[in-house]
Amino acid sequence: MASHRRIPQHGPATLAGVTVLSAALATAAAALSAPPASADPAARPAAGRGAATARVDVLYEQAERATEKYDxxxxxxRKLRAEVADLQDRTARAQERVNRMRGRLGALAAAQYRAGGMDPALKLMLSERPDSYLEKASALDRLGRHQAGRLHExxxxxxxxEQQRRETAAKLAELEASREQVARHKKDVQHKLATAQRLLNALPxxxxxxxERSARSEGRAGAVPDPAGSVPxxxxxxxxxxxxxxxVGSPYxxxxxxxxxxxxxxxxxxxxxxAGVSLPRTSQAQRGAGHRVPLGRIRPGDLVIYRSDASHVGMYVGHGQVVHAPYPGARVRYDPVGMMPISAVTRP
Known part of the structure; x- marks a missing residue:
């Protein structure tokens, strides 16, 4: 027959030992339930992973805005560079004209010198600032009609x-400022894209x-509309x-x-x-490159401008679809026209 022993009663020291043991057991249980330090990062909370992908989406959107500023x-x-080149060409032609006129007057002066002296009026015509001579109205009486005409010319x-030189200098300064803007926006785009890529690389x-499956639609069933749909x-x-x-299929x-x-x-x-139509370079400018149409009257070829700041654009191709270049790493593709908030529909 089994014997039942009475559990002996102990003092405070024994109770303290039981407390320590219980705490140790609780710590061990918590350690067993927690993932080891070397566990796969996929064991991180879903909320953390969702925050990372949401941050990637925000960075891509910001990068697109910066890209439009860069564009x-x-x-x-490019426009300023062409204008500067034109001004420089016009300035060079103006300088050549001045040189030719001064050359003709120089030939006249040489002829007078060989004839025994140079008319003081002609000396003034050959000075760097002949207008200072013309400011003295009485001196005009000393000039013949032909000489006065040449001096006025x-x-x-x-x-x-001088005006061409001033305009060229101003355009050159504007060009330099624009170049600095290009470099600044380029750096901003590159920084945001690099940050987004690091976040993606850190994900399990x-x-x-x-x-990628949620963000991309390549190969999605039914994504390509029927070309025989609504009429442009x-x-x-x-x-x-x-x-x-x-x-479609070209890289972003x-x-x-x-x-x-x-x-x-x-x-x-x-x-x-x-198609033989010139559009501005940015989506913001393309929003005004034509006349607005209601979304309910949209037709193939219309430009769909997205977001309140007009930072994205696609082309409607019928059957509720647009073709657009979405973001880095993706390719030109079809997506639903309502893929993001629409700010305007423009018909070029």
Missing amino acids: GADART LRAAQRSL RADREAW SSGRAAAAVAAVRAA AWGSAGPGAFDCSGLTQWAYHR
């Missing part, structure tokens, strides 16, 4: 030359693949739609406007250029 500054720089030519592979508003719109369809590259890679506004600009 705008780059377009301004020279003064006008020199004034034109499964989370990264899940984000014009022949030019039809040509632009054909061009933008042909670009910020600051690019084709033909091998595109950012969002570069794609729409390129497609309409293929």
Whole structure:
């Protein structure tokens, strides 16, 4: 028969030991339930992973805004560069005209010198500032009609030359400021894209693949609309739609406007250029490049401008779909027209 022993009663020292043992057991249980330090990062809370992917989305959106600023500054720089070249050419022609006029007067002076002396009025005509002579009305009496006419022409030519030089200097300063803007926006884009890429690289592979599946629509069933759908508003719109369809699958590259890679506004600009229509470089400017139409009357070829700051653009191609260049790492693709908040629909 089994014997039942009475548990002996102990003093305070024994109770303290029991307390210590209980605490140790609780600590061990907590350690067993927590993931080891070397565990797969996939064991992190889902909220943390969601915050990381949300941050990536925000960074890509910010990078797109910075890209549009870069595109705008780059377009301004190209325009200013052309204007500076034109001004420099006009300044050079004005300088040549002044040189020719002074040369003719110099020949006249040489002839007078050989004849026994130079008319003081002619000396003033050959000075650096002949207008100072003309300011003295009484001195005009010493000039013949032909000499006075030449002097007036020279003064006008020199004034034109000075004006050209001032305009060229101002444009050169503007060009330098625009170049600095381009460099600043480029640095901003690169920083945001690099930060987004680091966040993506830090995600567990499964989370990264899940984000890519949710963010990309390549190969999505039913993504490609039926080309026999709604009718474009014009022949030019039809040509632009054909061009933008042909670009599907091309890589996104910020600051690019084709033909091998595109950012969002570069794609729409390129497609309409293929149709013989000139569009501005940025999505903000493209919002005003035509007339607005209600979303309910949208037709293929219309530009769909997204977000309140007009930082993204796609081209409607029918059947509720747009073609657009979404973000770095993605390719030109079809997506639903309502993929993000629409600020305007423009028909070039």
